[in-house]
Amino acid sequence: MSDSLCQRTATELAALIRAREVSAREVMQAHLDRIERLNPKVNALVSLDPEGALAGAAAADERLASGAAVGPLHGLPMAHKDTHDTAGLRTTYGSPLLADNVPARDELVVERLKAAGAVTMGKTNVPEFAAGSHTFNPVFGTTANPYALDRSAGGSSGGAAVSLACRMQPLADGSDMGGSLRNPASFNNVVGLRPAPGRVPTWPDAAAWSTLSVQGPMARTVADVALMLSVIAGPDDRSPISIDQPGSVFREPLDADLQDLRVAFSMDLGGDLVVDPQVRAVLEPAAQVLAKLGGAVEEAWPDLTGADEVFRTLRAWQFELMLGELRDAHPDRIKPSLRDNIDVGRALTGADVGRAERLHTELYHRVREFFTRYDVLALPVSQVPPFDIDLEFPTEIGGVTMPSYLDWMRSAYWISATGCPAISVPAGFTPEGLPVGLQLVGPHRSEPELLRIAHAFEQATRHAELPPPL
Template sequence: MHDEITTRPARELARLMRTGELSARETVQAHLDRIAAVNPRVNAVVTLCAERAMAEAAAADERQASGAPTPPLHGLPVAHKDVHETAQVRTTFGSPIFAENVPERDELIVERMRGAGAITIGKTNVPEFAAGSHTFNPVFGTTLNPYDTTRSAGGSSGGAAAALAAGLHPIADGSDMGGSLRNPASFCNVVGLRPSPGRVPAHPAALGFSTLSVQGPMARDTADAALLMSVIAGPDPRSPIALGDPGAVFAEPLDAEGGLRGLRVAWTPDLGGAFRSERAVLDALRPDIEVFTALGCEVEEASPDLSGADDAFRTLRAWQFAAAYGELYDAGSDRLKPSVRWNIEQGRLLSGADLARAERLHTELHHRMRLFFERFDVLLLPTAQVAPFDAALEYPDSIDGQPQETYLDWMRSAYSISITGCPALSVPGGFTPGGLPVGLQIVGPHRADRRVLRVGHAFEQATRFGARRPDLA
């Protein structure tokens, strides 16, 4: 019975608890048992608060028995990303500097999930300060891929993605600057949505006007991702870029009348030569184009002009790293991992003219994407340029013979989209001949978050790639 509980979709678990067919205590205990049995293989959940979780589950059952209204995430167990501050639960940011840090309050995304009935069972692993798309740190070690435990689970929301794939909890929160919701989703055969900036407001946020990093949902399918979006999206006066649309719009069914017939779809394997992908990745994704054709879409190979995306993203990212972590660097740079130190140092080399150039490029990218989406409804491309790589590596040093000189180089397929501000969804897109997951990235126009979820939902219903779960017996 426990295995059956931990494989069910979040929305089904919520329904069963709402109708009384399943208790919150049963649901939480099943997931705690699954963590005990499986987590040592993958190292996804790194801080556990089992006793607190069971007490919260008992309180949830009592509230329901009293006839009180049942919130949308009632009884659902969640381990929060270890860069999201969680009241009275150790939050380390993957850094020895914060190894014993216990926040006094929840940040907004955690506050909203808990306010909607979710039960905190722990924290999920991250790379140090969420820097990089491979999850390892000196506090907790490396998170491994449930489909092949010699491989990376991606990052920086790698612990969240691996936990979802392994059945450790049914929904997860994450964040994304250069691909951190999408790359791990691709590696672990789950769903990750990078929402439009401001769709999921963040607080506290030292750089509250920045649109480069966003928070968002992860799940095992798009409908569960939409369920979580219905809770974490929506306006908040503490965020200066928060969008005004209520989160409730994501609670509406994703099935559209007429399906995707007539949808104008652009497919690009490389954004016009901006990046290179492994042959195994492209071989897995090319049949997906035929799926969209079969669904009645008008598919054309085309790419927006994203010249300047690399310069704009790397400049603004480096500036943010210098702003966010410069004081830690000055207090003792040897306490930070080399890639974090490098990004801070790059930021400190920037001039005002560099930032002005980056912002001009940023604006130009927005307008070129706006015009591109007058011709097309969505853009398809690889989520990650590589299949899950050897977990002993920090990052892939080459792609089909092309050197990758920094920890960012191999993430262009994701961060080139980040800088546009467009919503982007990674859905399970197939498998390599060796059985490793490959994600398909679906990008929509500015603020068309529901559209990318709806398209992803139709695709996953047609392919069922996400139903193929890892064998961790």
């Protein structure tokens, strides 16, 4: 009974708790038991607080028994990403410089999750300052992929994705600059949504006007992602780019008629991406699945000229803004790849940033026009399957050298530069049993439609139902 609760979706668990068919304490204890058994193998969850979690679950049961109104996530266990400030709970950002940091208040995404009834039980592991798509840091070590413990879990929301895959929590929050919600979802056979900038407002934020980094939901099903998005989306005056549309729009049914769906499908964006043959082999059948759902599928892709320069320039500028002072004060205590990125940002001129903004605007309009002809773009999330856990990043794909820890992630970060919402949905496995996700991209601010398409693909394929061998 205990372990079967962990197999339930977040939507199912929330309904069971509200109906008082199971208590929040029972749900929490079941997940804590599973964490005790599995987490030592994968190192996904850190700074765990079992006593505080059980006390929070007991308070949730008391509130429900009192007849008070409860939120849509009432009683659900949750560990927050270790880059999301959580009041009273150690939040390290994966950095030894913040190893003892205990925030005094919650940041906005955590604030909203708690207000909806989620019960905090710990944090999820991240790369140092969330830089890179491989989860390792000098504070807590490396997170392993539960489908193959010698492979990367992806990142930066790697701990979040692994904890979901292992059924150690039903929902997870994450963030995404260059693929950090999508890449680990792909590597761990779960669902990760990068919303449009402003859909999930962020606060506090040193670069509040930036559209590059967003926060968003992860779960094992598209329906659970929509449930969580309904809670964390919606306007807030503390974010100047927040979208003035309530999160309740994501509580609408996901079933939809896709007979008139227009799908652009591309494995390599016209040859601009180097994609591992194993990834190609897994994803090629996805075109047929989308066609059977009623879509008219064509090989097509938008012109993403300039996306690389836009992303790298604005990312470096933002890293210098956020971490430049720490880099100066502690140059030997920040990982070299991150230190180099900060230095690139420091060397940028006004002309460099201005050119990036011009290219960014041109890119937006080309992609906007592309989506007048298509409803969704389908392409790989990641150009490689989960790679060797001992590598910092893949150094080559198909014989092509990847000089830096960003080069192998273009399939994700070029999409980040467009500002379009994008979701990673489980799409199958390599012959070694390694998960591969399909990336679905929609027009600007089209998350409701994108979730319906992703849900239909998920229901037609059912790849997400295969748990890791752990």
